[in-house]
Every structure is written in C-alpha cells, then in structure tokens.
Amino acid sequence: MDGKKSTMNDESKQQQVLVLLRNWLCRQSDRNHTLWFEQQVSLLRTKPNAQAFNTGFSLISRRFGKEILNLSAQDLLSAEACIAGWQPNTWSLVDLARILLLVELPYQALEFAARFSVLLQTADVSEAISLYRGLPVYPEPEALEPIVGEGLRTNIRPVFEAIIHNNPYPFGYFETQRWNNMILKALFIECPIAPVYSLDQRLNQDLANTLFDFAHERWAAGRQVPIDLWRCVGPFIPNSELPHLRRLLLSENLQERQAVALALSCS
Numbered sequence: 001m002d003g004k005k006s007t008m009n010d011e012s013k014q015q016q017v018l019v020l021l022r023n024w025l026c027r028q029s030d031r032n033h034t035l036w037f038e039q040q041v042s043l044l045r046t047k048p049n050a051q052a053f054n055t056g057f058s059l060i061s062r063r064f065g066k067e068i069l070n071l072s073a074q075d076l077l078s079a080e081a082c083i084a085g086w087q088p089n090t091w092s093l094v095d096l097a098r099i100l101l102l103v104e105l106p107y108q109a110l111e112f113a114a115r116f117s118v119l120l121q122t123a124d125v126s127e128a129i130s131l132y133r134g135l136p137v138y139p140e141p142e143a144l145e146p147i148v149g150e151g152l153r154t155n156i157r158p159v160f161e162a163i164i165h166n167n168p169y170p171f172g173y174f175e176t177q178r179w180n181n182m183i184l185k186a187l188f189i190e191c192p193i194a195p196v197y198s199l200d201q202r203l204n205q206d207l208a209n210t211l212f213d214f215a216h217e218r219w220a221a222g223r224q225v226p227i228d229l230w231r232c233v234g235p236f237i238p239n240s241e242l243p244h245l246r247r248l249l250l251s252e253n254l255q256e257r258q259a260v261a262l263a264l265s266c267s
Helices: 011-028 031-046 050-063 073-082 093-104 111-122 125-133 141-151 157-164 169-173 176-188 205-220 227-232 239-248 254-265
Strands: none
Touching: 011 031, 011 073, 011 093, 031 050, 031 093, 050 093, 050 111, 050 125, 093 111, 093 125, 111 125, 111 141, 125 141, 125 157, 141 157, 141 169, 157 169, 157 176, 169 176, 176 205, 176 227, 205 227, 205 239, 227 254, 239 254
16 A cells, blocks of 8 residues: 555554553443443353344444543543554544444454444444544454445545544555545545645645646636645646646635645645
C-alpha cells in the first residue's frame, strides 16, 4: 500500500489496545451493563457461534448509549502511542462496546475479515458507523481493504464519514487510486476533508489532475467548486491552470480567494 501503516498489526500492540478499550468501557458504563458484556464475551469464547455473536452484537445498543467517550489527555496519548492517528475521542459508548466485542474474540487468519463482511451486510446505519470507526484496532487489517473500499460506495453520508474522518485506516492501507477516488467523492458530495487523517501526506499529481478536471466540469455547469479542493492541488498546479486561478483571486468569495492564494503559495 502507499500509506504508512498506522493501524494495528502487532500482537503486543493488540493487547495494549484491548486493555485501553476494557478500561474505558468499565470506567464509563453502568456496572450491570459491564457484567452483561463480560458474560457475552465469556459465552462466545466458550462456545464460538455466529448466531450467538450476532445476537449479542445486536443487543449492545440496549445496554450502552450514544454519548461520546469522555477521554482524558492521557487516554488520547495512550491511544496515539498504540496506533498513530487513532482518535477514539470521536467514538460513542455504543461504538466502543461493539468494537470491543469484535476484538475480544480470537480469530484465525482472514476469519476476522469474513466476520466483518457479514456484519456489514446486515448492519443498520448506527452499527455500520461503529464497525468502520473500529478499523484502526482490528486484526488482519490488510484483509479488510477490499471490504472497506467497497464501503466507500455508500450513499449514506455518516457511514462514508466514519471511514474517512478521524480514521488512520485509509492512509495506511488504501492504494493511490482508491485514496484518490475517496477524496474525489468527498468533494463531490461536499463532505469536509479537513478531518481526513494525514491528507497532505498523500496528495499526488494524479489526484490533482482529476480534481482540475472536476473543477472545469463544475465551471462549465455554472456551479461552485468546493473550496476544500484547492488544498489538494497546490504542489501540482500546471501552468495551464494559472489563468483560471488568477481569475479566482478576484472572486467575491473571501474564502475562495484565500484558499486559491494558499494553493498558489504551495506551487
């Protein structure tokens, strides 16, 4: 892959992550709900069964709420020390419980990817968001890449944002074409790209060329070009585009003028 692998693929790190996740769940959950969760894990370890797992997974939302995790600065430092770019402060409590149930159980090679794929096929929107937010901490991350890539096709914006926002997985495991298509779609649906982890490190000439084509299509249709687009093209502006950018420096839109000026300063 083209990015630096920043997600989980080391057994010792996996154990460290498990400790963090368990501590956060115990610290922020009702004791009765935590005991129920521990019973589910114990049952599944004793008698691994897909139906029992699916039942337990679906019941998590009845025990754990949607409040955002209350994590300290030290919690976030510990998360970053385990996985570069991991930002669990965007997770909800129910996200945490769903993700922890998945990673608590032992898996053989590629078995996790199969389970993950099946869960996505039947997941509701909230469950799909949780599943994608957990990408940084899952085992067998390389095997998940085609599944996550297919997930980018979703028409449900919150699910799409769960993949691309505050998530180091795309940076670490998407090849260049998949990464470029992800950024293009984000701009097309006017989804912010500032929360994309390490965006500036994966800018490239092919992406810039595609985005200039996209900009010209917008102009031809009399439509506004997303301001975020200019962040992605600065180092790769060809001379042929300079007249268009000079014109935008006279725009009545202050944000557009500033964005174009910043892009030109990087050229």
